[in-house]
Amino acid sequence: MAIESSSNLLLTSLQRAYNAYLALEMSSSSDRSQGIKSMAKGLKNSFDAILEANTLDLEMSREMAVPDILIDWLKLTPERLQNTVEILEYLAKAPDPIQQVFHSPYRVNTSGTYCQLMPLGVTALIHETFPELGAIAAGFCLKTGNSLILRGCGPSSHSNRAIAEILQEALEAARLPVGCLEDLSGDEGTSIQDLVTQDQYLSLVIPYGRPSLIEQVTQLATAPVLKSAMGNCYLYWSPTVDLDMVRWVILDSHASEPDPVNAIEKVLISPSQNPSILVRLFNVLREKGFQLRGDTELSSEFPDYLLPVKPSEWSNPYLDKIISFKVVNDLSEAIIWINQYSSGHADCLVTDSYPESRQFATEVDSALVYINTSPRFYRASKQGDSLFLGVSNQKGHHRGLISLETFTTLKQVVQGNGKL
Known part of the structure; x- marks a missing residue:
């Protein structure tokens, strides 16, 4: 009945x-x-x-x-x-x-x-x-x-x-x-x-x-x-870009409340990245309440900052204040990784190279691509007259x-x- x-x-x-x-x-x-x-x-x-x-x-x-x-x-x-x-x-x-x-x-x-x-x-x-x-x-x-x-x-x-x-x-x-x-x-x-x-x-x-x-x-x-879609957005950090931009992009992407639609949860970095700069970023993120994780190479190099990442985590969103870091050889390898593991709705690049920006915009198979700007989601756009x-x-x-x-x-x- x-x-x-x-x-x-x-x-x-x-x-x-x-x-x-x-x-x-x-x-x-x-x-x-x-x-x-x-x-x-x-x-x-x-x-x-x-x-x-x-x-x-x-x-x-x-x-x-x-x-x-x-x-x-x-x-x-x-x-x-x-x-x-x-x-x-x-x-x-x-x-x-x-x-x-x-x-x-x-x-x-x-x-x-x-x-x-x-x-x-x-x-x-x-x-x-x-x-x-x-x-x-x-x-x-x-x-x-x-x-x-x-x-x-x-x-x-x-x-x-x-x-x-x-x-x-x-x-x-x-x-x-x-x-x-x-x-x-x-x-x-x-x-x-x-x-x-x-x-x-x-x-x-x-x-x-x-x-x-x-x-x-x-x-x-x-x-x-x-x-x-929400979460599991990737950021590729080009090695020549300063820390301030990367820090702002990551933190601002997590500022949309209450749903973390475009929050950056995975960061891909170059093997040439300065270790002291990485430590500065890790400290800033930990002070803001983030849990940090890294691939085998990074978690071994920075055991005081990073917990090891499980393989399944690369393709799944955290929907929380958690960020994992991974080393990739170059932008091309980053794009291959992003296309395989990201959620495909919003991915980000910080670079001072125009060729890199064009390559990223052309080859990343995501609905939204952000270059040198925060992917933060606004239901009511702060600029313009759009609602989402x-x-x-x-x-x-x-x-x-x-x-x-x-x-x-x-x-x-x-x-x-x-x-x-």
């Missing part, structure tokens, strides 16, 4: 979400922006209720000995909530990406051809803790005319439910279609597999969390999946920064005059 009830609940939610998408596709940009403003206002007026629900989740998590990393991702603060409100407020003001029209690069017979951006449909976000991410995703989806199904994972049920109810009330007050936002994050029993195999309703599934969650969703889903949900490392539906345009698809229109 419970299984049947859960199945009926899921089907009802999916049908509501799909019908809402059809209605949103015909809605005006001003109506959708007003809905986002209403969500922002609802959250802004409900910090106390959200934080109270979050406290319950935190207490339960500690009793259940939940890993510290998940508790960090789960713990909401007024600052995190205010940042969410500001992102929604900015989304409400941003230009509408839907139905942007541009010329097609080809023609069909004698007809005119053009393309326009359209909503994808129903999106499902399966997120591990990160309670505020549901609100941000709701803003992205509503701005682009999509409906959203939220499925939280981990010990964040109270927080997820509190935020979802506030958003749903705000959308209702804005007179937007019922089903714009469906929440399956509670205790209804809807499994991830049950959700991600509903490809007749879902246009996109976005899993967000640890690699184990991403892998689980990807293996189970019959609906299209947009994989997000995360970073994808896959080659398919989308690769790189997950922006508003990621939630759209192309419609190609062939316009004739009734004659051949």
Whole structure:
């Protein structure tokens, strides 16, 4: 009976979400922006209720000995909530990406051809803790005319439910279609597999969390999946670059809170690197609370600073303040290593050589390449007017920064005059 009830609940939610998408596709940009403003206002007026629900989740998590990393991702603060409100407020003001029209690069017979951006449909976000991410995703989806199904994972049920109810009330007050936002994050029993195999309703599934969650969703889903990625980013330190730049790039990459999307966790160095400079870097990092590890050569040379790295660590993210160092002969060897072991979503080079920068940019098989700058991830860009949900490392539906345009698809229109 419970299984049947859960199945009926899921089907009802999916049908509501799909019908809402059809209605949103015909809605005006001003109506959708007003809905986002209403969500922002609802959250802004409900910090106390959200934080109270979050406290319950935190207490339960500690009793259940939940890993510290998940508790960090789960713990909401007024600052995190205010940042969410500001992102929604900015989304409400941003230009509408839907139905942007541009010329097609080809023609069909004698007809005119053009393309326009359209909503994808129903999106499902399966997120591990990160309670505020549901609100941000709701803003992205509503701005682009999509409906959203939220499925939280981990010990964040109270927080997820509190935020979802506030958003749903705000959308209702804005007179937007019922089903714009469906929440399956509670205790209804809807499994991830049950959700991600509903490809007749879902246009996109976005899993967000640890690699184990991403892998689980990807293996189970019959609906299209947009994989997000965090951690295991590499840095190659060219031997002629001074310590100050390397130190800044590493530390700044770890400053994005709470999710370490582009945090540098592996550093490749030249065998000619000055040992005293390495020791200075090790001391700085240890003072900042980092655990340090090294390959066989480096851990033997600097046993007071570096623990040995296990072979499996090179291809797996730490998602913590841990950095491993490895010696490579040159940039070409570094690129080969990065292409084999990095997560492929963001890798970094510090160099004063233009040929090296071009080689790195051309040959590294990653979605994002950073040269002489920090790869730190900003959900709301400090420069420019861009907003990002995360970073994808896959080659398919989308690769790189997950922006508003990621939630759209192309419609190609062939316009004739009734004659051949």
